[in-house]
Amino acid sequence: MRIGMPHMGNLHITLKTLFERLGVDYVIPPSNSQRTLSLGAKYSPEGLCIPFKLTLGNLIECAAMGADTLLMPGGNGICRLGYYAKVQQQVLREIGYNAEIVELGVSERKLIGFMQMIKRLSNDASWYRLITSFRFALAKLHALDAIERSVQKVRPAEQVKGAAQELYTSAIEAIDGANDYASLKKIKKSYLAQLDAVPRQSRANPLKVRVIGEFYVVLEPFSNLDVEVELGKLGVEVRRTTFISEWTKFSLFLNPLGINEKERYQRAAMPYLKHDVGGEGWESVGEKVLHAGEDYDGIIHLAPFTCMPEIVAQNIMPTTQEDIPVLTILCDEQMGKAGMLTRLEAFVDLLERRRRARLACNNVRRAYGSLLRD
Amino acid sequence: MKIGIPRALLYYQYYPMWKHFFEELGAEVVVSPHTTRVILSSGISRVVADTCLPAKAYMGHVMSLVGKCDCVFIPAIRSLKAKVFNCSKFLGLPDMTRAVVPECPPILSIDVDMNKGEKELWREIDRLGRHFTRNHSKVRQAAMSAWQKHLEYCRLMVEEGLTPPQALERMFGLEAEPEGKGASKEKALPTADASGQAHIAVIGHPYILYDHHVSHRLINWLQQHNIRVHTPEMLAAEAIDSGIGRLVGQSYWTYEYEVVGAGGHYLEHDVDGVIGLVAFGCGPDSLMMDMVRRHSALPGAAAFMNLTLEEHTAEAGIVTRLEAFVDMVRRKKRRKETCA
Numbered sequence: 045m046r047i048g049m050p051h052m053g054n055l056h057i058t059l060k061t062l063f064e065r066l067g068v069d070y071v072i073p074p075s076n077s078q079r080t081l082s083l084g085a086k087y088s089p090e091g092l093c094i095p096f097k098l099t100l101g102n103l104i105e106c107a108a109m110g111a112d113t114l115l116m117p118g119g120n121g122i123c124r125l126g127y128y129a130k131v132q133q134q135v136l137r138e139i140g141y142n143a144e145i146v147e148l149g150v151s152e153r154k155l156i157g158f159m160q161m162i163k164r165l166s167n168d169a170s171w172y173r174l175i176t177s178f179r180f181a182l183a184k185l186h187a188l189d190a191i192e193r194s195v196q197k198v199r200p201a202e203q204v205k206g207a208a209q210e211l212y213t214s215a216i217e218a219i220d221g222a223n224d225y226a227s228l229k230k231i232k233k234s235y236l237a238q239l240d241a242v243p244r245q246s247r248a249n250p251l252k253v254r255v256i257g258e259f260y261v262v263l264e265p266f267s268n269l270d271v272e273v274e275l276g277k278l279g280v281e282v283r284r285t286t287f288i289s290e291w292t293k294f295s296l297f298l299n300p301l302g303i304n305e306k307e308r309y310q311r312a313a314m315p316y317l318k319h320d321v322g323g324e325g326w327e328s329v330g331e332k333v334l335h336a337g338e339d340y341d342g343i344i345h346l347a348p349f350t351c352m353p354e355i356v357a358q359n360i361m362p363t364t365q366e367d368i369p370v371l372t373i374l375c376d377e378q379m380g381k382a383g384m385l386t387r388l389e390a391f392v393d394l395l396e397r398r399r400r401a402r403l404a405c406n407n408v409r410r411a412y413g414s415l416l417r418d
Numbered sequence: 419m420k421i422g423i424p425r426a427l428l429y430y431q432y433y434p435m436w437k438h439f440f441e442e443l444g445a446e447v448v449v450s451p452h453t454t455r456v457i458l459s460s461g462i463s464r465v466v467a468d469t470c471l472p473a474k475a476y477m478g479h480v481m482s483l484v485g486k487c488d489c490v491f492i493p494a495i496r497s498l499k500a501k502v503f504n505c506s507k508f509l510g511l512p513d514m515t516r517a518v519v520p521e522c523p524p525i526l527s528i529d530v531d532m533n534k535g536e537k538e539l540w541r542e543i544d545r546l547g548r549h550f551t552r553n554h555s556k557v558r559q560a561a562m563s564a565w566q567k568h569l570e571y572c573r574l575m576v577e578e579g580l581t582p583p584q585a586l587e588r589m590f591g592l593e594a595e596p597e598g599k600g601a602s603k604e605k606a607l608p609t610a611d612a613s614g615q616a617h618i619a620v621i622g623h624p625y626i627l628y629d630h631h632v633s634h635r636l637i638n639w640l641q642q643h644n645i646r647v648h649t650p651e652m653l654a655a656e657a658i659d660s661g662i663g664r665l666v667g668q669s670y671w672t673y674e675y676e677v678v679g680a681g682g683h684y685l686e687h688d689v690d691g692v693i694g695l696v697a698f699g700c701g702p703d704s705l706m707m708d709m710v711r712r713h714s715a716l717p718g719a720a721a722f723m724n725l726t727l728e729e730h731t732a733e734a735g736i737v738t739r740l741e742a743f744v745d746m747v748r749r750k751k752r753r754k755e756t757c758a
Contacts, residue, residue: 089711091696091704123506127670127705134712317513319494319529321506350468352506352701358466360510360517374468 045069047165048106048143049115050099051076053263054192055288057220058185065177066166073105076266080105085377087135093124093348094267094375095260100132107141113165119149123322123353155296180228182292184219187232189289191215194239196283199276200250203243209273211238251395252339255284256331257346258324258354261375262286268346269381271373271388275344278392283340285331286324309334316360325353329360336366341395343368349376369394419445419550421526422487424479425452427472427508428495430582430624434589435568436491442560443550448487450479453631457482462729464518471697471728472625473507473514475632480519489524489549490515496531497672504672505702575651581637582651583628614755616748619648619684619720621677621710622695622703626727633695634733636725639740648689650680657683665709671702681710684720691721691747693740698728721747 046069049059056072063070074080076098084101103114114136118129129147136143146165149157163174191212198208215235222228253275261267263286272282294305309330310320317329332343345361347354358372371391373384421440423429429449437447451457453475461478483490492512495504507514512527528546530539540558547557574585618640626632627649640647650658658675661682662668669675677694684692694710696703707724714722723743725736 089704089708091699091701124701124705126503127702130666131705131708134709138712316517317510319496319509319513321510322503323506325506325510350699350701350704355466355469356506356510356514359469359514363517363520372466 045113045165045167046071046109046111047113047115048073048103048109048111050102050106051264051266052260053265053288054185054188054216057188057216058181058288060220061184062162062177062181063166065180066162066169066173068166071106071109071111073102073109076102076264081266081377087139089131091350093351094377095258095264095348096124096128096132097377098264098267099128100135103132103136103143103145104139104141107136107143112143114143114145115148116145118147123351125323155300158296180225182289183225183228184222185289185292187219187228188216189287190232191219191235191239192287194236196272196276197281198239198242198244199273200279200281201244203245205277207242208239208276211235211242250279250281251341251392251399252281252283253342253344253395254331254335254340255282255344255346256286256324256328256335257344258348258351259286259291261346261348263288267348267375268373269375269379269384271344271346271384274385274388275392278388280392280395282344285327306330316364317356321353321356323351323353325357328354328357329364332361332368332370333364333366336364336368340368341399342391343370344391345370345372347372347374349374369398419489420448420487421445422448422450422480422483422490422523424476424483424490424492425450426476426479426629427511427625428493430628432568433586434571435564437590438567439560439564440491440550442563443547443557445550448483450482453479453629455631458631458729465514468699470507470699470701471632472623472629472700473511474729475625475629476511477515477518480515480522484519484521484523487523489526490522491526493528493530495672496529497533498530499669499672500533502669502672502674505700507701508672572651576654579648579652581628581647581649582624614751615644615646616691616744616751617646617648617689618691618693618744618747619680619689620693620695621650621680621684622707623673623676623697623700624651626695626697632697632727634727634731634736636693636695636736636740639737640744643744645744648684650676653680653683657687665713671706673702674706677703677706678709681707682713685710685714685722686719689720690751691723691743693743694722694724696724696726698726721750 047063048071051073060070060072080101081098083104084097087104088097088100099116103116106114116129116132118126129145133145136145148161159174159178163169166174195208195212202208215231218231218235219228222231255262255272262284265272275282290305306327309327312333313326313330317326320326328345335343347358361370369391371387423433423436440447457478458475460481461474461476464477465474480490492515494512495508497503512525515522516525526546526549528542530542532539543561544554544557547560551557571585571589574580574588575582580588620627620637627637637647658679661679662674665678665682669678681692681694692714694707696707711722711724713719723739725739
């Protein structure tokens with residue numbers, strides 16, 4: 045049995061570790077490229093979103109590499125995701141691959157079910173081996189995300205543009221190669237230190253932007269044309285809630301215990317959207333409402349074209365009372381980098397002007413406040 | 419109290435039930451006029467561009483109700499069966515309307531979610547009824563008789579083969595709609611030779627099929643050209659279930675029956691051709707209609723054509739494609755008959 049799974053951010057590194065330790069034959073499809081996208085778009089129904097098209101491209105490439113069991117996230121959500129595996133299975137069959145797609149239920153949120161499935165795939169490995177491999181794979185995931193968080197902070201301030209990104213790339217490679225906890229810890233520590241030591245510009249206070257939106261397009265840089273890197277080049281610090289390690293932490297471990305990380309956002313969205321509309325629609329509205337009150341300058345809202353939950357969110361977001369500039373970027377296969385850059389530049393200009401105006405306003409208030417009060 | 423019901427989306431499926439329920443509770447029901455270009459473009463002006471066509475039309479209908487009623491009834495239908503889900507736009511419909519049509523009168527809403535069980539549904543109905551009366555049993559009675567009305571409506575369509583507008587006309591008598599541009603007055607020609615008449619099924623959501631502005635009077639066009647039109651509403655539940663079973667195994671979407679169920683049935687029974695009507699940007703349909711299309715490629719299946727509608731679709735383009743499709747279906751039918 046040969047297993048393959050579509051890309052999403054750095055997920056393949058975690059999976060590679062997991063399956064390598066369990067002795068399962070795992071193929072990593074070529075990283076997302078125009079070829080993957082064209083392949084996926086060619087066989088997709090036209091109205092589908094970019095996550096479907098890219099994952100289909102990955103699955104086809106996996107199948108071409110000889111994988112016979114393909115893992116595809118699915119399950120009963122309200123979004124179309126629950127239907128993807130069915131259609132993708134048909135597409136694969138039609139173009140002549142016999143690979144079978146196994147649905148990974150992401151919405152059921154059960155650690156046990158997930159582990160049992162891995163156990164089945166790994167030819168009934170012992171629970172001990174399973175759990176230890178799983179733990180190490182998770183450790184890698186956390187290390188990767190910790191480094192990414194630090195990269196997000198360094199990017200806007202670095203003197204030589206691209207230095208942080210370069211370190212990030214080599215960190216991914218190093219973590220991929222780590223074989224035990226000790227070396228993983230060492231790698232993580234050394235890269236965090238290196239990132240700290242990257243020479244920075246003296247300008248102390250970069251603009252701060254929150255990236256929100258649909259899970260896949262936020263996490264897969266190819267699908268959003270590296271929006272975070274581009275923002276970094278423009279000198280904007282990016283923060284986001286969505287990380288794969290956060291997702292595993294909550295949906296596999298904490299949600300069953302009744303701890304819900306999204307509740308904060310859902311409660312904030314309540315006055316404007318009372319129901320879960322599937323995907324991340326509810327949370328997108330909530331994040332806008334919450335972050336408007338925090339020290340963010342703006343929000344970048346990423347959504348795949350024709351994404352149903354995000355369309356609802358997009359319609360509601362401009363009307364909330366809490367005000368913060370939001371730039372919605374729709375991701376699809378027609379998107380061009382130059383177009384996106386132009387929009388980002390305009391958005392950043394707007395944020396800068398807004399911040400200057402606010403500072404000036406505050407200065408006036410500070411200087412003449414006593415007069416005004418009298 | 420005057421309650422406005424937008425003539426869009428779920429109107430075509432549940433109007434008799436809603437009307438009866440509210441009237442039993444002593445309210446008056448106002449329906450927005452038929453979709454026109456003005457209604458559609460006023461809706462389009464409010465929502466983001468990639469919202470689907472029916473939702474755009476819906477907002478236009480809500481806007482046309484402003485000032486004509488005391489409140490608007492906008493249900494949020496989450497799920498009609500456990501583990502079967504509905505499109506996000508239906509779930510967020512009341513909230514979305516409130517956001518994009520701020521001048522909208524107060525919204526009466528009901529949250530239907532069968533995942534939570536029947537008890538919760540009754541509680542929701544009670545909550546809706548409380549706007550009219552404090553008397554629980556009266557609300558229950560109204561709900562029960564409204565349900566009977568709904569069953570009667572469904573029976574009219576299944577047993578007598580009526581389309582929803584025809585059934586509504588039969589039930590309420592005043593649904594006759596002003597004729598739109600380009601549509602000639604003549605009704606379907608009396609079937610000269612019923613044996614040679616081509617049968618074509620039109621599948622899709624009722625709010626696309628029967629909204630004459632959105633569908634460019636496609637069903638009328640077919641009828642005028644001596645074609646017997648079949649629609650999803652005319653099928654009994656068993657036929658639909660077996661259609662769904664054949665194509666996808668188990669339904670996932672609330673309104674899967676009118677697309678996959680009907681498609682699965684009609685591709686193999688009763689008709690010579692199937693036309694799938696989809697609104698551009700419809701999330702569930704992009705997958706469901708694709709399932710039907712894939713099935714239509716199997717040997718023995720009826721001819722299939724997929725038409726995508728959006729606000730830029732022109733009638734001439736639709737008619738050209740229809741003519742070609744009908745010619746093809748007729749030729750195929752003739753050849754089959756001569757062979758036999």
